[in-house]
Amino acid sequence: METAGSASLLFARVIPLKNISALLIVFLSAVCVAGGQGESNATDKVSEAEVPSNRALLLNLASGDDDLIKQTIERLAKTDDLQVARFFDNYSEDKVVNWPDEDGNARIFVKGETEEDDDLNEFVPLFDPLAVTPFILDGKHAKPELWEVEDIAPDRKLKKLLGLYSPDPEIREVAVKSCASKPYNLDALPLLAKISETDGDQKIRWYANESTLLIRMEGKDPDHGDFDDREGAIRQLSESKSLRALPRVVEILKKLQEGDQEFTNLTKERRAEMVESCESAIESIGAHQDTVDLSNNIFQGISYGTVLILMALGLAITFGLMGVINMAHGELMMVGAYTTYQMQLVFGHTAENPVDSYFIVALPVAFLAAAIVGLIMEWLVVRHLYNRPLESLLATWGVSLILIQLARVIYGDNIGVNAPAWLSGSRAYWEVYQDVLLPYNRLYLLGLCVICVSFVYFIMRRTKQGMLMRATMQNRDMAESLGVRTRNVDRFTFALGSGIAGIAGYGWTIIGGVTPDMGQKLFIVDSFLVVVTGGVGELAGVICSGLGIGVITKMIEPTEFGDFLMGPVWAKVALLALIVAFIQFRPSGLFASKGRAADD
Amino acid sequence: MKINKLYRILASLILVSVTTTSAFAVKIGILHSLSGTMAISETSLRDVVLMAVDEINAKGGVLGEQIEPVVVDPASNWPLFKDKAEQLITKDKVAVTFGCWTSVSRKSCLPVFEEHNGLLFYPVQYEGEEQSLNVFYTAATPNQQLVPAAEYMMKEFESKKFYLLGTDYVFPRTANKVLKAFLKAKGVPDANVLEVYTPFHHQEYQTIVAQIKKFAASGDACVLSTINGDSNVPFYKEFANQGLTSKDCPIMAFSVAEDELRAMDVPPLVGHLACWNYYQSIKTRENAAFVKSFKKYCNAKGLPGGTKRVTDDPIEAAYFGVYVWKAAVEKAKSFDVDKVRQAVYGLKFDAPGGPKAMHSSNQHTLKPVYVGEILKNGQFKIVWRSKGLVSPDSYSSYLHTDGNVPKPTGGPNGDGSL
Structure with missing residues (x-):
């Protein structure tokens, strides 16, 4: 697997990343993919085609361009590769770093535990981002000084999305729950809906459903924003006795009664109906809360x-x-x-x-x-x-x-x-x-x-x-x-x-x-x-x-x-x-x- | 202590007798608790000040004179700070003192410094509402820590509800006063701000965490924590216990730094936040060198922890305080307190964490502000930094909305005038 490391080095050298637009990066990575396939046919038999393309895609993460990073994550997620899932975990645990080469071109690695020499200088051992094998440079495991490498960590919203892909149920549960906490990541909604039906873990399915409904109830889901949907969400949450829904329903009820402009389009009867569902939800969840x-x-x-x-x-x-x-x-x-x-x-x-x-x-x-x-x-x-x-x-x-x-x-x-x-x-x-x-x-x-x-x-x-x-x-x-x-x-x-x-x-x-x-x-x-x-x-x-x-x-x-x-x-x-x-x-x-x- | 003194007298006798050309040493005082409750935090500051002194002496001292540190132990006993300060100024005749951690210890020895027109460098973030011409405050004022942190939560987490949790003493009470005034100014309704205090050494956080869980069920709440010392461990542990994570309800702490994290079981804290003006994880060559020399120093002196020691905000502030004083002395070409004070105003300097400056007309420091996220290894990932240096505002503009602030105290004439 050591060849995989040198392959990534090769690609890193090929792509000049500095000061070029996002589009150019995508274009260039495509070029690299094309070029890379020819050269690495002997390196990895399992995923001959994916590995180079994934590897090249990873470089986008160092671009600092949020949209590009988001697209990259989506493309990587589609490969459904275990290596990618593992990379996602490392990425959301802030273990991914950029160590540019001499020419300033980005190189992406996963970092290990910081090591100290006798003189107390701190070094970071670097690993191949996908294979997680030691990265060999000049015949030695590459360990640059701590301050030389740049951490590239996903932002908060992106972390929520990454967590949903995790194979670890503990991480997935936290991510699924956090989807209904501010700031919302609406990009995660389709995946969340999928998890609420297909996930193997009953608790995670429950939380995924709850989170989806909570967002829907507030009218934040672009596909389910009308009042019937919102009222339906309130009813379902009331039935499942979601404690997280309680303060939010109280807030909605307050807005309804104060005639917040969010609800000005409602007819009088519809508003009365909605107030009623809110009140009954508050009563039923409130009783559960007391218990x-x-x-x-x-x-x-x-x-x-x-x-x-x-x-x-x-x-x-x-x-x-x-x-x-x-x-x-x-x-x-x-x-x-x-x-x-x-x-x-x-x-x-x-x-x-x-x-x-x-x-x-x-x-x-x-x-x-x-x-x-x-x-x-x-x-x-x-x-x-x-x-x-x-x-x-x-x-x-x-x-x-x-x-x-x-x-x-x-x-x-x-x-x-x-x-x-x-x-x-x-x-x-x-x-x-x-x-x-x-x-x-x-x-x-x-x-x-x-x-x-x-x-x-x-x-x-x-x-x-x-x-x-x-x-x-x-x-x-x-x-x-x-x-x-x-x-x-x-x-x-x-x-x-x-x-x-x-x-x-x-x-x-x-x-x-x-x-x-x-x-x-x-x-x-x-x-x-x-x-x-x-x-x-x-x-x-x-x-x-x-x-x-x-x-x-x-x-x-x-x-x-x-x-x-x-x-x-x-x-x-x-x-x-x-x-x-x-x-x-x-x-x-x-x-x-x-x-x-x-x-x- | 007595043995120390004996050695010192012996050493100076030998020096005088052996070397006729020996330079006079200038004395500086170090006033940090080395025993009692506060020893946990303050010994690190003594260590780093001594390290700075060693560095300076190795390079020829200040104005050609070696620095001789006089270390006293006020033993976490507030009235004793006053006695020890008196001793340093009148008996040892120190040119400057580096010391204090808690506000109450500073307030206790402040009258001594003002009476004798002494000079104190104070290296810990505090609640403000003070301006003495006999003190230079090298750490944060409320607007360099509290306010940016609350702003960050509102922007980054879209927080609308704030749970202010603190230990029951002056810093959290004043800090929360500033925070509440700030949140009110930002239009947060009173009902969305809860303020709760616990006694010192409180360990039973089950009820409070249950309350936070209810408070945060709406998904837009955060905790602003001024919990102090050993209460932090049970608080964070219980927080994780009840199934809460930084993603449901982040905790922004104002009293948790790298040195405190050494004593904690870190996994329950991962992902939570803190706001400071310096982190060990600031990635510059200068900072790496500083961290290294501190570890080496602790190891060489056989201090507990040895090479496992870490640097943090107060440690950096204590360290660069010595260099600020040195630079001011060299600028003033004198050790005289009044001349040094004038030289400090507006002084620009390079600290381990990057360039900083002293304010041109008040006693505080212009510093950058960082928000850091706690990592598994007890270090911080910097997730936000202020644009440039933030000017200190010791009388918070959120508490003194009319702009009328009290006059400074102390100084050469004892009445706050220069």
């Missing part, structure tokens, strides 16, 4: 609740059961998050080259790492301070500062954990009911939370170690006199709580960011809030208060009073006020304490 909103609020509340439970579960063990005010709890979560990052580095996972298995391995490793840090902490600091809550508060705060600075020194301030591919992407959700989307990463956290809670319950209630833990926490002296080695139990309990915190940090990386001070900034206050509200010393309390706080927050946040939206700032204020009031009535939280704290 969706309610389901979303509940799910989001539960999902937020599971995050809170995960955060607080470890603390419920170390603070709730053991009575240690561990201010470094957030940092144990940070350790879990950084361990996940470290695993990503070890496995070489990046957004470009996903190695998803790292995320599975990171789970036990994060648990162990945080548990070990917890063990060391217990041995160095905490064990000297049992029953001295104030000192342990200060000492663990100090430990937390040390851990933060440690993370900063080792990793610097900015790092990013890339979610595994199966938890990200525009299709990473489960649609339980039309428009009620449950994202996989939230579901993953929910599962993680259930597993962690069951795991802790299992250890506490079904194992001997758990029995010893409960015995020690309830009455240390009695347990000791019965031969329980309470030092070991303390150590184990603290490590268990720390390990659970590590898992929380691990789970956090798929929904949030990782910074050295994340523990103090994001977690510690919320964790204590959940544990204290739930009742110190009882795990069930954490679960109830975590879910409760989650759902209540998500119910308050979207509440509106006239023009005033509660939003996150006021929701937090209201929630804290509620909790303060609640603690007044039930100082020991939802569930009464049975742990060591109860003895004090």
